[in-house]
Amino acid sequence: MVCKFQEISDFFHKYPQLLEGIEEQELKELFETFPHACKFVKTLDEDSVNCDDLEVVSQKTLELLNNAYEHEYTKDDILNFAGVTCKIFDIVSAPKHHVPFILVMLAKL
Secondary structure (H helix, E strand, C coil): CCCCHHHHHHHHHHCHHHHCCCCHHHHHHHHCCCCCHHHHHHCCCCCECCCCCCHHHHHHHHHHHHHHCCCCCCHHHHHHHHHHHHHHHHHCCCCCEHHHHHHHHHHHC
């Protein structure tokens, strides 16, 4: 399970292409938009995002956006972007752990 800040930081140091140019402080601020990340991951049956069923990860991303930012994204927008994010993780051969996956989505939206 990758859900604590140090684990997230290590993950993005290993796969820097996912969040190119992000500083440690920016990563920390982004991570703070995702309270109780570990609690969320523990509620899931799987350790990684299933790119054939992006409903859960899209719903959580939309929930975080609603709580942290003013935005105009719809559920369908988020669902489509989750599909693109799956392809980005595939390109860099990164495991699709839920918290880093959602953080990449939040950073890119």
